Amino acid sequence: MDRRQAMSLEVRPMEKGDLEALAVLEALCFSEPxxxxxxxxxxxxxxxxxxxAAEGGEVWGYGGMHFACGEFYLDNLAVFPQHRHKGAARAILLALRDFALAQKGAFLTLxxxxxxxxxxxxxxxLGFRETGRRxxxxxxxxxxxxxxxxxxxGEA
Ligand SMILES: CC(C)(COP(=O)(O)OP(=O)(O)OC[C@H]1O[C@@H](n2cnc3c(N)ncnc32)[C@H](O)[C@@H]1OP(=O)(O)O)[C@@H](O)C(=O)NCCC(=O)NCCS
Known part of the structure; x- marks a missing residue:
């Protein structure tokens, strides 16, 4: 993993200008994008x-969750293949976790x-544990x- 590249990675709220790239990423990664x-x-x-997650204006990946009553549900997390193994997904997930903690969430599930x-x-x-199977x-x-x-x- 190239940690120097990850150093300049920015994790910020998704914007309208990201949507085209993220729809391409969805289609690349998932059977029901x-x-x-x-x-x-x-x-x-x-x-x-x-x-x-973006670096120098280039979208590397994204993650999103929905929440209600302190319960946080991760919908998706994906990183473009050419930017994998650089810590982007971990950075996104930690930022989502921090958002949930700031909202006094009880758990994050996926x-x-x-x-x-x-x-x-x-x-x-990152500490997720298996709770069941669908x-x-x-x-x-x-x-x-x-x-x-x-x-x-226990994390706040
Ligand atoms: C899963 C995915 C999001 C990981 O993204 P990434 O940016 O490459 O992940 P990171 O670089 O942040 O890696 C963090 C940790 O994840 C694990 N990991 C990531 N890729 C891995 C691989 N190919 N094999 C094994 N472990 C891996 C490692 O534990 C890694 O920690 P380490 O680098 O200290 O070993 C990416 O492979 C992806 O987009 N896959 C397709 C979409 C997908 O499956 N999304 C999840 C849906 S539930």
Whole structure:
């Protein structure tokens, strides 16, 4: 990992100007990608926090979550292939966690494919623990989902 590059990485709220690149990233990473329009709707959603990681004006990746009643749900997290292994996803996830902590959140939860070893290593490395499994949650290809959760009550 090139930590020098990660040093100048900025994690900031998602902006309208990011949407085109993020829709491309979604299509690159997921079998049921969010459209540019769906992403744009989150810009004005008071119960959502979507963050972009960028360096020198170039979008590297993004992550977004919804929340209600102190419960935070991570919708998506993705980094362009050419910018992986530079700490971008960890930086985005830590910023999302800090947002949830500042809101006095109880936990941050997410679903992940059991085959997604990179994402699972990222999440468990930050303290997420498995809390369950949803049968046949994903399609194309069909796969269960692991439920992972980060307790926020002991971290503030
Ligand atoms: C998963 C993903 C977001 C990781 O992004 P990234 O910016 O490369 O991750 P980081 O550089 O921040 O890595 C942080 C940690 O994640 C883990 N990790 C990341 N990529 C990994 C890989 N290919 N294999 C194993 N562990 C990996 C490591 O624990 C790493 O820590 P380390 O560098 O100290 O070893 C990226 O691979 C991606 O966009 N994948 C496609 C979309 C996706 O699957 N999103 C998750 C949906 S639940």
């Amino acid at each position: 969010w459209s540019q329009e769906s992403l744009g709707e989150e810009l004005s959603n008071p119960n959502a926090c979507f963050l972009t 679903e992940v494919r059991p085959s997604n070893t990179a994402a699972i290593a990222l999440y468990t490395g 049968k046949n949650f994903y399609t194309r290809p069909a796969e269960d989902a692991l439920l992972l959760q980060l307790d926020l009550t």
